[in-house]
Amino acid sequence: MPADLPKSRAPSIRDVARLAGVSHQTVSRVLNNHPSIRDSTKARVQQVMEDLQYRPNRAARALSRGTSRTIGVLAASSSQYGPASSIAAIQDAAREAGYYVNTANLTSVDPDTIEAALDHLMLQSVEGIVVIAPQMRVFDVLEQLSIAVPYVTLQSTGKLNEHGLSFDQISGARAATRHLIDLGHRNIYHLAGPQDWIEAEARMRGFLDEMGAMDVPTTAPILGDWTADFGYYAGRELLRVRDFTAIFSSNDQMALGLMHAIRDAGLSIPGDVSVVGFDDIPEAAHFWPPLTTVRQDFPELGRRCMALLLDDISAVSPERRGAIIPELVVRASTGPPAF
Amino acid sequence: MPADLPKSRAPSIRDVARLAGVSHQTVSRVLNNHPSIRDSTKARVQQVMEDLQYRPNRAARALSRGTSRTIGVLAASSSQYGPASSIAAIQDAAREAGYYVNTANLTSVDPDTIEAALDHLMLQSVEGIVVIAPQMRVFDVLEQLSIAVPYVTLQSTGKLNEHGLSFDQISGARAATRHLIDLGHRNIYHLAGPQDWIEAEARMRGFLDEMGAMDVPTTAPILGDWTADFGYYAGRELLRVRDFTAIFSSNDQMALGLMHAIRDAGLSIPGDVSVVGFDDIPEAAHFWPPLTTVRQDFPELGRRCMALLLDDISAVSPERRGAIIPELVVRASTGPPAF
DNA sequence: CGTTCGAATGTGCACGGTCACAATTGTGGA
DNA sequence: TCCACAATTGTGACCGTGCACATTCGAACG
Numbered sequence: 001m002p003a004d005l006p007k008s009r010a011p012s013i014r015d016v017a018r019l020a021g022v023s024h025q026t027v028s029r030v031l032n033n034h035p036s037i038r039d040s041t042k043a044r045v046q047q048v049m050e051d052l053q054y055r056p057n058r059a060a061r062a063l064s065r066g067t068s069r070t071i072g073v074l075a076a077s078s079s080q081y082g083p084a085s086s087i088a089a090i091q092d093a094a095r096e097a098g099y100y101v102n103t104a105n106l107t108s109v110d111p112d113t114i115e116a117a118l119d120h121l122m123l124q125s126v127e128g129i130v131v132i133a134p135q136m137r138v139f140d141v142l143e144q145l146s147i148a149v150p151y152v153t154l155q156s157t158g159k160l161n162e163h164g165l166s167f168d169q170i171s172g173a174r175a176a177t178r179h180l181i182d183l184g185h186r187n188i189y190h191l192a193g194p195q196d197w198i199e200a201e202a203r204m205r206g207f208l209d210e211m212g213a214m215d216v217p218t219t220a221p222i223l224g225d226w227t228a229d230f231g232y233y234a235g236r237e238l239l240r241v242r243d244f245t246a247i248f249s250s251n252d253q254m255a256l257g258l259m260h261a262i263r264d265a266g267l268s269i270p271g272d273v274s275v276v277g278f279d280d281i282p283e284a285a286h287f288w289p290p291l292t293t294v295r296q297d298f299p300e301l302g303r304r305c306m307a308l309l310l311d312d313i314s315a316v317s318p319e320r321r322g323a324i325i326p327e328l329v330v331r332a333s334t335g336p337p338a339f
Numbered sequence: 340m341p342a343d344l345p346k347s348r349a350p351s352i353r354d355v356a357r358l359a360g361v362s363h364q365t366v367s368r369v370l371n372n373h374p375s376i377r378d379s380t381k382a383r384v385q386q387v388m389e390d391l392q393y394r395p396n397r398a399a400r401a402l403s404r405g406t407s408r409t410i411g412v413l414a415a416s417s418s419q420y421g422p423a424s425s426i427a428a429i430q431d432a433a434r435e436a437g438y439y440v441n442t443a444n445l446t447s448v449d450p451d452t453i454e455a456a457l458d459h460l461m462l463q464s465v466e467g468i469v470v471i472a473p474q475m476r477v478f479d480v481l482e483q484l485s486i487a488v489p490y491v492t493l494q495s496t497g498k499l500n501e502h503g504l505s506f507d508q509i510s511g512a513r514a515a516t517r518h519l520i521d522l523g524h525r526n527i528y529h530l531a532g533p534q535d536w537i538e539a540e541a542r543m544r545g546f547l548d549e550m551g552a553m554d555v556p557t558t559a560p561i562l563g564d565w566t567a568d569f570g571y572y573a574g575r576e577l578l579r580v581r582d583f584t585a586i587f588s589s590n591d592q593m594a595l596g597l598m599h600a601i602r603d604a605g606l607s608i609p610g611d612v613s614v615v616g617f618d619d620i621p622e623a624a625h626f627w628p629p630l631t632t633v634r635q636d637f638p639e640l641g642r643r644c645m646a647l648l649l650d651d652i653s654a655v656s657p658e659r660r661g662a663i664i665p666e667l668v669v670r671a672s673t674g675p676p677a678f
Numbered sequence: 679c680g681t682t683c684g685a686a687t688g689t690g691c692a693c694g695g696t697c698a699c700a701a702t703t704g705t706g707g708a
Numbered sequence: 709t710c711c712a713c714a715a716t717t718g719t720g721a722c723c724g725t726g727c728a729c730a731t732t733c734g735a736a737c738g
Binding site for chain 1: 394395396397398399401402407417418419420423424426427430431434439440441442443444446459461462463464566567568570571592595596598599602621622624625626627629637
């Protein structure tokens with residue numbers, strides 16, 4: 001065995017060059033698939049790279065090229081199923097495209113936190129940013145800082161449409177609402193997400209639009225915080241009056257809490273109250289009763305989002321942005337009203 | 340206004356130096372908080388940095404220092420609640436410590452995929468790796484590749500204990516099992532996780548240990564895949580014989596599917612069958628019935644993991660590694676057996 | 679056989695920091 | 709006043725790669 005000398009430094013492009021008997025530039029060309037390299041030369045260089053376990057140094061490359069091949073993800077509530085799935089898909093898509101991903105989590109939404117997170121990303125000279133922190137304020141801050149790199153978001157906002165890509169939350173919410181109306185319900189509550197959230201806003205608008213279009217009187221939506229705990233407490237409050245036969249919840253977790261409260265009150269689902277959720281998390285089919293909900297394909301969204309951003313970065317801009325239509329999944333938590 | 344000339348290039352350390360009337364090295368010292376800098380000089384340099392909106396270039400720094408201040412995360416099933424929470428906590432902890440985080444997802448467990456993911460991380464010259472892909476094979480590959488950087492894992496393995504930090508899954512599983520035995524159950528099934536998973540193995544061992552210690556005869560555990568869907572189908576199969584009064588499920592999702600199947604069979608929980616889960620995901624309290632389970636504090640685990648890795652990187656090694664004891668949360672899905 | 683031209687390869691420097699070392703300044707004691 | 713010594717600042721090289729440009733090679737052509 002050829003006594004593998006314990007070089008203290010990792011092999012560089014010049015080490016490879018020396019051993020292959022070529023110039024460092026030729027090695028660089030092999031690395032970057034330059035067309036005019038003789039096949040025999042290329043093979044020899046690649047052999048040496050293999051022998052030396054050569055790895056190109058990313059920092060050096062970034063420095064010299066002035067580009068980092070890194071994109072940043074700005075995410076809120078990243079431990080929830082939806083965002084987490086999208087993030088995973090984004091990372092996979094990025095890796096496939098030869099990009100690296102760096103994630104910054106937002107623990108709160110005050111401007112300082114947002115700015116700090118953005119700073120963190122900019123410090124790494126990211127070439128683009130994906131925002132999965134669908135709060136209005138985040139976009140205010142983004143606009144204000146006039147970010148120097150392209151960014152896209154998973155949620156569409158009225159004013160930032162040029163950066164947006166999204167599920168058509170509104171039509172998803174309308175489909176859910178329509179389903180309840182078609183079943184005969186006329187007294188329907190909406191349990192919405194937090195005020196500041198774009199998704200919450202869109203779903204609420206879908207609900208109100210459909211109710212309006214079908215001429216069904218509405219009550220003011222209740223603003224929740226996405227958690228099952230909140231759904232439970234909101235359900236308890238609502239049931240003190242019990243002037244409704246159906247509830248459309250802005251996400252599946254709150255719907256779960258709601259159903260818990262309804263059962264606690266001795267009522268049956270969907271006999272006394274129908275419940276519709278939103279997202280179709282993998283567990284929704286096994287809730288009791290199995291939840292009627294609106295399915296979103298988060299991984300697909302993540303992938304498309306990434307494609308969009310990569311286009312932006314390379315400035316091709318083929319107008320691929322647009323909405324994905326979510327699908328209503330009818331299970332056992334909805335039925336006709338009792339009266 | 341002083342006509343902000345649109346420099347094509349971002350300001351460098353030398354630009355700052357020129358405007359502040361010092362050498363570039365002095366600017367570098369200000370950046371790195373070198374002790375011997377006159378306060379007045381420091382202030383002047385900082386003022387110029389502020390004026391120029393100077394940002395140090397990370398690639399250049401990494402290149403010259405030979406260190407990237409980046410750590411890698413190797414994750415499987417990162418869209419699930421547990422891993423996602425831990426990842427978020429790791430990222431926060433890393434950011435606080437001035438490190439950057441790069442995540443690679445494992446979509447499958449074949450060695451090639453693992454190696455590709457590791458390659459991806461190594462290419463960025465990460466200084467350490469956190470493994471949240473608790474499959475045995477991942478560690479086999481890790482050992483085989485003799486990774487040049489320190490790595491830690493969230494799960495303890497017998498043979499890799501020096502890299503491990505974990506919940507004491509075994510004692511958690513023993514507590515859950517003991518709870519069922521104390522209630523009077525003698526015919527208890529265990530729905531385990533996939534064969535290859537370290538956590539699944541540990542929980543199974545905990546179950547078997549406790550059953551053995553209490554002299555209760557056991558049947559062979561069923562190997563699942565963590566999903567609610569699997570729990571449902573496993574439940575359906577088990578109920579064809581129905582020679583048990585309790586089931587201990589390796590995670591909450593499978594427990595949810597199980598309960599779904601039990602209800603479908605017209606049986607009551609916990610009247611006919613008791614169910615215990617593991618993890619205490621936020622929804623578990625709102626399942627029907629609310630699930631008795633074992634709580635794990637994932638964010639805390641992520642933070643401690645990060646602390647451990649940073650110690651490893653700086654080679655302090657204060658022997659902080661160790662287990663966190665999870666806690667049994669008794670809710671309504673468990674009770675004494677009917678016969 | 680010289681010329682021409684494209685393919686293949688080499689040379690030197692720039693990128694933006696840090697490091698090792700040199701140079702300068704300031705301070706107190708002999 | 710001069711010197712030793714610490715505090716402060718400057719100089720030049722270097723990290724590993726890519727780029728612009730120069731050079732050499734090789735084949736086709738007149």
